[in-house]
Amino acid sequence: MRGIQLPLSQTQKVRLQKALEKLESLSSKVNSNASVTISDSISVNHEDSVLKGHGTADLNGEVVATVCGIVERVNKLVYVRALRSRYKPEVGDIVIGLVVEVAQKRWRLEINYSQNAVLMLSSMNMPDGVQRRRTSVDELNMRSIFEEQDVVCAEVRGFQHDGLHLQARSQKYGKLHRGQLLSVPPYLVKRQKQHFHHLEEYGTDLILGCNGLIWVGEHIEGKDDMVDDQVNESAPEAVLPSKNYVSLDQEKNYTTLETRKYICRAANAVRVLSTLGFNITLEIIKGVVDLSLSMNLDIHDMLGSEFCVLVAEKEAERRSSNKKR
Template sequence: MRGIDLAALSKTQKLRLEKALEELESLSSKVNSDASVTIADSIAVNHEDAILKGHGTADLNGEVVATLCGIVERVNKLIYVRGLRSRYKPEVGDIVIGRVVEVVQKRWKVEINYSQDAILMLSSMNMPDGVQRRRTAMDELNMRSIFEEKDVVCAEVRGFQHDGLHLQARSQKYGKLKGGQLLTVPPYLVKRQKQHFHHLEEYGFDLILGCNGFIWVGEHIEAKDDMVEDQVNQSEPQVLLPNKNATNLEEQEKNYTELETRKYICRAANAVRVLSTLGFNITLEIIKGIIELSLSLNLDIHEMLSSEFCVVVAEKEAERRKSNKRRR
């Protein structure tokens, strides 16, 4: 992902950014002072509880100190530090975005920023015809008409099995993603929430926040309801065969995205880049706020990647958190 060079900040900009970050740190530290640690920071523990020191911790002169930067996690008597710059650690039910790297027998292998490629079985995939049926040998032969190498897909973590991490895409909201941008951020910046699919109607695009740190910003696509599909005369299984000659013109029309929508997609993508550079949590509200801020300042899309705009975003975020705290 294209980065933003904060090393080019002027002295005034550096002072403004440092002040904003200090205010944000003071606000967050009052909420949970023991949540984040850096190397050699002391971790408050009760030695009478016979604690167990886990990953990222060490014993120094009778104190438990952190050996890496991260978040302190406590599981019963076990204390460990979860590193921030680590790979994605999947949990069942997570919404993830990935890229197909290989098509093999009855399955697709998908790269999701995990230590190994995830597996999406043909049997765990919602068929394009919308009919719930057994997969046939013909379906297996035409797997590339559904997904092929380098396609960006959205799926849900199904669980761990003997051959690796399995995904599933049994709903119309999952599947192939087209007409947008794929952004990669550290996974810890995307918190697990009830809703990871967002449609910004005022801007005309969809936003998907993958728990694995992959974020999709693309043109809005209406999800069809499986229940309204005509399922009459299903005695013989239906198979979708690719017909490139007949669908060439139709695909060109479908792939066209209006210029205004593309501009908003680029603004949202740049907002994610700014948040990733500053290390802020990425949420729908903050992304919308950055888009509105860039519009209110009459900034061009490329100007959102300037160092000055990053400083302004940090200052606005500090003001927002202050106002939220006062309301409480």
Template sequence: MERRLRGTQLSLNQTQKVRLQRALQQLESLSSKVNFNASVTVADSIPVNYEDGVLKGHGTSELNGEVVATVCGVVERVNKLVYVRALRARYKPEVGDIIVGRVVEVAPKRWRIEINYSQDAVLMLSSMNLPDGIQRRRTAVDELNMRSIFEENDVVCAEVRGFQHDGLHLQARSQKYGKLKRGQMLTIPPYLVKRRKQHFHHLDQYGIDLILGCNGFIWVGEHVKATDDVLEEQVSKPEEQNTKSDRNPASLEDQEQNSIPLETRRSICRTANAVRVLSTLGFIVTVELILEIVNLSSSLNLDVHEMLGSEFCVLVAEREAERRTLNKKKG
């Protein structure tokens, strides 16, 4: 845990340093009892059972008859396969991953999207649901209207389709994918987001949506109902209407209808700051932990900006240490 805090911008006084160190040591001891020898550094020996047969995977090598780690990380075992999952590594895509990205280029028949990977991903026009919802071949008119769907700097949600000859390909063939608006995107280390069955979360009590992208991009925004009407409003407006609305500023009534309520904006910022606190402490980001931090900040009557203070981060670490200790005693 202490290694994860290196490079953070927390300015702690002496008392806070002692409290934080005590909480992290408690968390370290709890995790080491559960996963003995789980964390390794370069040249550490990895205990294996040679009688069952061992397959040495990524991050391992054989030296003097022992399996040793070649990278810093966590030892993972899948049947006979033993490998080391590196921490602080760049995102490594897998087919089916839910990702959040930002459009960097509108190219012929495709969008290029930055997803925190070593190269930009590709979202083909043919891998998108058309605005009219009809399954048909894409025409030249569809290609001309691509900017009415996504343009540069738009934040989008998609699914990893797989690798092809020209790079990593995405797809967005469901209503839950597409353009994300009225919220904010956060960037955290990808290893803090575990692959789970559900990455889309609707926090009903706050009226917001939370998308935990496997690539470390997190979206927090106002809740949007995924219906055909909404999709048609977002992407199927004729190009003439778009240019007309760009030229003529919206009326005050339209601005009021399009604005996010103040309480919802506060909830978005509070939830986003909860994600930032978890990232600073190096904790795995889950919707349960996010809600706990949001509720803790509300119970303490903290303003949104106070959640990023040193005292609150230390308090979150102490509460997490207490929670895991109680869970261990119950178990």
């Protein structure tokens, strides 16, 4: 069994145990015997034809699981949803990746998949926003867009002969800066309609990447700031003193202390949820951040065992109240 590695006092241990038991009792009613391990046979009705999906195999006419997980059935399809595993891309997923290589006309991104993903120069919006054919000059200037070790947000485009391709054809995608990148097991992030969130009360952005990478950063207005640059450039430079430029630049790179604190709070909330193995959604993160704020807790105390136990208890409460409704 995967234990939670935290230094807990005796009472905290008991409380955590209690909260986890409550969670267990809440979920066990839904599907109690759907969990399988490797090479467990899955009972299917052999009169109907069965479609064997991911995580299953045929063994002497029997359907067996090839991974540990939960059996899911959709009409004729039977598949096993693995829990802890690497990310399995689906077309249209929003992912966050790290640039590992700048190659010919493409960037290679590490996205927690079994291969590196490819982001073609031609499948992303140019910073100047103009639609045109990508020239060799653009290719030479690729490092001015993304460099190695940059954190980039993109969408899964699909499989091509040379691997997984991504695209970034909108203003909302692109390089992420001024924030924190967190890594959680991908099964904790559920696919939803909305993966970009703006936490207005804290002035932060939250991006839940389907591949288990989560970005918490300062809120950036949706407007195209590259266009602003052009305006600046077209303005005669002599008019603006160079000092002014520096201060403008600083303002662009400066995040207020308040915002930075909120970023850290949200990041720690995600960390706590990930150590507990709870589902990570906007509401739950908000709940944890609000809990820490209402307790007047220091940011670093959020990673302590006391807060962890408290979050587990709150989550148990929340789920049971959801159940009643």
